[in-house]
Amino acid sequence: xxxxxxxxxxxxxxxxxxxxxxxxxxxxxxxxxxxxxxxxxxxxxxxxxxxxxxxxxxxxxxxxxxxxxxxxxxxxxxxxxxxxxxxxxxxxxxxxxxxxxxxxxxxxxxxxxxxxxxxxxxxxxxxxxxxxxxxxxxxxxxxxxxxxxxxxxxxxxxxxxxxxxxxxxxxxxxxxxxxxxxxxxxxxxxxxxxxxxxxxxxxxxxxxxxxxxxxxxxxxxxxxxxxxxxxxxxxxxxxxxxxxxxxxxxxxxxxxxxxxxxxxxxxxxxxxxxxxxxxxxxxxxxxxxxxxxxxxxxxxxxxxxxxxxxxxxxxxxxxxxxxxxxxxxxxxxxxxxxxxxxxxxxxxxxxxxxxxxxxxxxxxxxxxxxxxxxxxxxxxxxxxxxxxxxxxxxxxxxxxxxxxxxxxxxxxxxxxxxxx
Amino acid sequence: xxxxxxxxxxxxxxxxxxxxxxxxxxxxxxxxxxxxxxxxxxxxxxxxxxxxxxxxxxxxxxxxxxxxxxxxxxxxxxxxxxxxxxxxxxxxxxxxxxxxxxxxxxxxxxxxxxxxxxxxxxxxxxxxxxxxxxxxxxxxxxxxxxxxxxxxxxxxxxxxxxxxxxxxxxxxxxxxxxxxxxxxxxxxxxxxxxxxxxxxxxxxxxxxxxxxxxxxxxxxxxxxxxxxxxxxxxxxxxxxxxxxxxxxxxxxxxxxx
Numbered sequence: 001x002x003x004x005x006x007x008x009x010x011x012x013x014x015x016x017x018x019x020x021x022x023x024x025x026x027x028x029x030x031x032x033x034x035x036x037x038x039x040x041x042x043x044x045x046x047x048x049x050x051x052x053x054x055x056x057x058x059x060x061x062x063x064x065x066x067x068x069x070x071x072x073x074x075x076x077x078x079x080x081x082x083x084x085x086x087x088x089x090x091x092x093x094x095x096x097x098x099x100x101x102x103x104x105x106x107x108x109x110x111x112x113x114x115x116x117x118x119x120x121x122x123x124x125x126x127x128x129x130x131x132x133x134x135x136x137x138x139x140x141x142x143x144x145x146x147x148x149x150x151x152x153x154x155x156x157x158x159x160x161x162x163x164x165x166x167x168x169x170x171x172x173x174x175x176x177x178x179x180x181x182x183x184x185x186x187x188x189x190x191x192x193x194x195x196x197x198x199x200x201x202x203x204x205x206x207x208x209x210x211x212x213x214x215x216x217x218x219x220x221x222x223x224x225x226x227x228x229x230x231x232x233x234x235x236x237x238x239x240x241x242x243x244x245x246x247x248x249x250x251x252x253x254x255x256x257x258x259x260x261x262x263x264x265x266x267x268x269x270x271x272x273x274x275x276x277x278x279x280x281x282x283x284x285x286x287x288x289x290x291x292x293x294x295x296x297x298x299x300x301x302x303x304x305x306x307x308x309x310x311x312x313x314x315x316x317x318x319x320x321x322x323x324x325x326x327x328x329x330x331x332x333x334x335x336x337x338x339x340x341x342x343x344x345x346x347x348x349x350x351x352x353x354x355x356x357x358x359x360x361x362x363x364x365x366x367x368x369x370x371x372x373x374x375x376x377x378x379x380x381x382x383x384x385x386x387x388x389x390x391x392x393x394x395x396x397x398x399x400x401x402x403x404x405x406x407x408x409x410x411x412x413x414x415x416x417x418x419x420x
Numbered sequence: 421x422x423x424x425x426x427x428x429x430x431x432x433x434x435x436x437x438x439x440x441x442x443x444x445x446x447x448x449x450x451x452x453x454x455x456x457x458x459x460x461x462x463x464x465x466x467x468x469x470x471x472x473x474x475x476x477x478x479x480x481x482x483x484x485x486x487x488x489x490x491x492x493x494x495x496x497x498x499x500x501x502x503x504x505x506x507x508x509x510x511x512x513x514x515x516x517x518x519x520x521x522x523x524x525x526x527x528x529x530x531x532x533x534x535x536x537x538x539x540x541x542x543x544x545x546x547x548x549x550x551x552x553x554x555x556x557x558x559x560x561x562x563x564x565x566x567x568x569x570x571x572x573x574x575x576x577x578x579x580x581x582x583x584x585x586x587x588x589x590x591x592x593x594x595x596x597x598x599x600x601x602x603x604x605x606x607x608x609x610x611x612x613x614x615x616x617x618x619x620x621x622x623x624x625x626x627x628x629x630x631x632x633x634x635x636x637x638x639x640x641x642x643x644x645x646x647x648x649x650x651x652x653x654x655x656x657x658x659x660x661x662x663x664x665x666x667x668x669x670x671x672x673x674x675x676x677x
Contacts (some may be wrong), residue, residue, distance in 0.1 A: 010640055016645035039585040045552045046662070048673055050649035053658030060648060087460055098637050099644075101564060101589060104672070136586070156458045232470050259652055274653055353526035364529045 010095070012085040016065040016076050017111055020168070021224060021254045025057045025106035025141045026217040028163040032260045036099060036137025040163060044141075045106055048213055058109035058143060059099050060162070063124055067113030071181035073170065073229050075261045076256050086115075092134065093126045099141050105177055107141030107163070108132070118149035126154060129161035143220070146192035148184065155195045159203075164219040164251070166198050172240045176230030178265060191250050200249070220251035227282065228251055228275040229258040229267055235305035238285055242296045245289070255282045281307040291345055292338045311397060315341040319393040326377040326386065330359050342374030373403055423449045428469045428507075430454045431565060432499055433564045435507060436476035438469045443479075446558040491525025494540035500573045501543050509535055511629035526604040546570050553663075554593055555581075555672045557638075564591040567592045567670055575602055579609050596622055623669050638672045645673035 020384060026044030031361045035275055046055035064086035065076040075082070096108045110128055114121050125144050130177050132138040144158050146167040158165060169189050171177040177186060195215060206344045225237060232328065241253045257279040262269045285307060288294040292314070299313050308316045318341045337348045350368045354360060359382035364370055379385035391399075421461045424447060428434035438452050453459070455468075468621065471480060483492050498506055513532040528534045549570075558566035562658050566584070575595050579602055582593065586604065594614065596599035668674040 003640075011643055011647045014644050016649055018648045019676060032584055037586070037588050037589045041579065041584075043548075045548070047552045048645065048671065049659050050645065051656060051659050052650045052653035053655040053662065054650075055662070056645065056648065059644070072493070095640070099641060101586070102558075102637065102641070103566065104641050105553050168617060195438075226584075257653075259650060263484040276653065350528045354528040357524070357527040358529055360529060367534055368528055 003006050005096070009085045009087055010061070012083050013065060013087060014060065014061045016082075016113075017060045017062045017109070019075065019259065020109070020111060021054070021256045022109070022143065022166060022222055022252070023055045023057045023060070024143075024164070024219070024222070024370050026254060027230045028141055030141075030163060030218060031138050032139045034137055034139075036139055037097065039139050039141035039375065040107065040141045047104055047106065050099055057106045058141065059096055059105045059107070060109040061064070061087070061092070061095075061111075063092065063110060063121070063128070064115055065113045066115045068116070069114060069181070069183050071170075071184065072262065072264045072266055073180055077120050077262075080262070089124060089127050089131060093131050096132060096140075097136055097138065100138070104279055105140075107143070107332060109143040110237065111145040113146070114147060116240065119151050119154060122147040122150035122154045122158065126161065133161045135203065140363060143219075146196065148188035148192065150192055150194050155192050156199055159167050159196055159217040160214055161201055162217055164222060165192075165217050166222040166224070167192055167419065168224040169240075169244075170224065170226050172231050172232045172237045173230070175189070176232060178369055191340035193223070197248050215359065221248065221256065222250055222252040224254040224256055225259050227255050227279050233276075233305045234282065234285075235300040235302075236309045237282060238289075238296050238300050241286065242289065254287065255286070264364060277309055278307070281309065281313060285313045293335050295341075310401065312341070314339070315397075317399070319397055322393060326380045327366065327378060329379050329381050330355050340375055342371035342378075374400055423451055423464055425458070425464050426450055426452045427455050427458050427466060428452065429471050430456055431471060432496065433473055433476040434469065434471040435510070436479040437471050438507070439479050439511060440472075440475040441467075441469055443518075444509065450511070453512060454502075454507070456625065457504065473617060482518065483514065486520075486523065487525045488523055488527075489525065491517070492517060494525070494537055496545040497540035497547075497577070498536045500577065501539050502573055503539060506539065509539075511648075520579045541575065543572045546572045547574045549667070550574050550578050551581050553667050554671060555580075556591060556632045557625055557628055557672075560631055562631070564589055566591070566593045567596055568593060569597045569666075569670070570595065573598060573639055575600070581611050623675070638675075642673050643674070 003286060017336065024038070024044055025047070028040040030040040032039040040105065043055060046057045047217050048056040049408040050056060054417070062076070064084070064087060065082070067076050067078055068082050092108070092110065099105045100107065108128075110125055125147070129142050129144055132142065142162045143164045143166065144162040146158065146165050148156060148167060169186070171180055173185050175382055177184060189362060199216050200220065203213060207213040214272070225240065237255070244250050244253055257275040258268060259274050260268050260272050263270060273410050285299055288299060289296050294317070299317055308315055324336070325341070329337065334348060337343060337344060337351060347368055347370050351360065352364070354364065354368065361382040362372070362385070365381060377387050377391065377400070422589055426438050426441065429437045435452070442450055457488070457495060468630060483495060487495065495510060498510060512537050514534060517528065524530070528537065550568055554566040556566045559565050570571070573595075575593065578593070582591065583604060590605060592601055592603050592612070599613065601612050601614060603610050625638065627635075629633070
């Protein structure tokens with residue numbers, strides 16, 4: 001391949017793909033059995049991190065940034081005046097293989113602008129994956145975008161070569177989508193998602209009977225929503241997210257704080273801050289839902305439609321439900337332990353194991369790694385020292401904030417710092 | 421009783437032989453030291469331990485019986501940390517484990533067990549980092565060469581990962597700090613030592629040793645690394661926490677142009 005031409009394309013098409021946040025490379029179980037290149041059985045690996053602190057695990061590029069759509073929030077929208085480029089299938093294959101051989105990446109994340117039609121685009125994405133698997137003996141990770149509107153046949157073929165498929169719904173509500181991307185319909189996003197979900201279920205069932213059944217998208221499906229572009233509140237966002245987890249068996253929903261890239265007056269203007277703290281709180285809520293046994297309605301509901309920015313969502317829930325506390329760490333079940341602010345799931349498992357040998361006191365808990373700064377107001381242990389005052393939620397929150405420094409301090413303080 | 425200093429050869433089998441000796445002689449007060457770093461105690465008695473595979477195997481069998489799979493790998497991981505004094509900690513752990521009816525490696529309220537679990541975790545983290553941060557460069561004789569300087573001796577732990585992954589290319593991973601490496605010849609992995617020219621700069625990609633296309637792909641990778649960054653989200657503190665500066669030396673994307 002011509003080095004200079006490839007170099008230029010890579011710059012353009014990596015730059016255009018960077019707003020897709022998914023970087024996961026785990027959960028595939030594609031073993032290197034043919035003495036080929038690559039293995040995707042273990043946990044995912046982040047080979048590097050960009051200066052914005054996001055992980056680099058896959059070669060994340062667009063096949064092309066030519067696009068027939070004009071979605072306001074998208075940097076490759078038709079009406080945007082940017083340099084356009086398109087990779088040849090072989091160029092993507094060569095880049096992937098050579099980056100992989102040098103241990104730069106776990107595999108390929110291939111997305112694309114839509115040129116000509118959905119099927120025409122999807123066909124080319126599938127061609128890249130097929131070539132990698134069948135000609136290059138590549139067993140690394142492949143994440144393909146499902147192009148909204150692509151035919152069922154193509155989606156099935158895609159699932160046979162890719163480890164993960166994803167389609168980004170981008171805008172959490174139908175109303176928002178209508179405003180910012182009038183050419184697109186929610187149904188077009190859902191259709192490939194349903195197809196992939198059904199195929200995964202079917203292939204899994206067949207594999208139980210016939211062992212040689214090939215893998216179908218073994219790392220499942222994911223999607224992404226843009227945060228702060230179309231005015232949705234946290235309650236609406238998490239409801240949508242919960243719906244997608246439940247109805248389409250998604251592995252992940254990603255939340256991406258909107259990075260202003262356009263002067264369109266329907267959107268936050270260029271120069272306005274990326275809502276990174278809010279994005280963080282949404283991820284915390286997502287984790288509480290998926291790993292900590294919370295139902296989304298406990299954290300966000302009609303009465304509480306916004307996540308607190310100054311404290312994490314679990315602490316915020318605990319302050320609203322003081323009647324559930326204090327919890328005795330030496331006797332409580334896993335469900336309640338996981339609900340104590342300042343206790344992660346790792347600490348929960350350590351406590352459950354350790355307390356079989358002796359009753360735990362503050363010293364033990366501190367060494368295990370519990371964030372006592374938050375946890376101390378919500379628990380008792382083998383010690384006669386515990387919070388005996390009858391504190392109000394506001395008081396507890398005040399005490400915790402007083403004794404901690406948030407990495408988001410700068411964003412939280414509304415005061416202007418004159419000499420900063 | 422006077423403390424005995426037991427000196428072993430630095431290998432894991434050597435360490436296990438030492439543990440065998442401690443139990444055989446019913447010693448209560450000992451200090452186990454690696455012969456490369458041993459400090460001579462003025463008034464203490466020194467015993468040099470001979471490594472015997474058979475004895476080592478017997479101890480290891482006992483470890484597996486008394487600890488869960490996780491407990492025994494934590495023990496090995498912690499040993500590879502090469503932290504000064506870790507041998508004594510491991511002995512304390514094993515004494516406690518051998519003396520109990522039940523498996524105790526989940527007893528995180530016991531100081532030695534928690535400490536070993538924590539050290540093993542650091543070693544595991546370093547292992548994972550090396551799986552991420554090795555950067556292969558293609559040499560003129562078609563071998564993918566990667567150099568590392570890990571905090572802990574993790575080469576034995578990463579061998580399997582790289583063998584499975586790069587089954588169809590020859591590669592070398594060399595630990596510059598400890599002066600040995602792994603070489604995969606498309607069939608098996610061997611330990612190897614290499615003599616490098618004096619003042620050899622491992623961070624430079626020199627056209628005397630490396631293939632021409634190597635320069636192009638490094639350039640492409642650096643360009644990619646820059647293009648995929650979102651400037652308005654820049655967060656160097658987070659960046660450095662994930663990629664600590666001591667690893668930058670050998671990362672192709674962090675090399676100055």
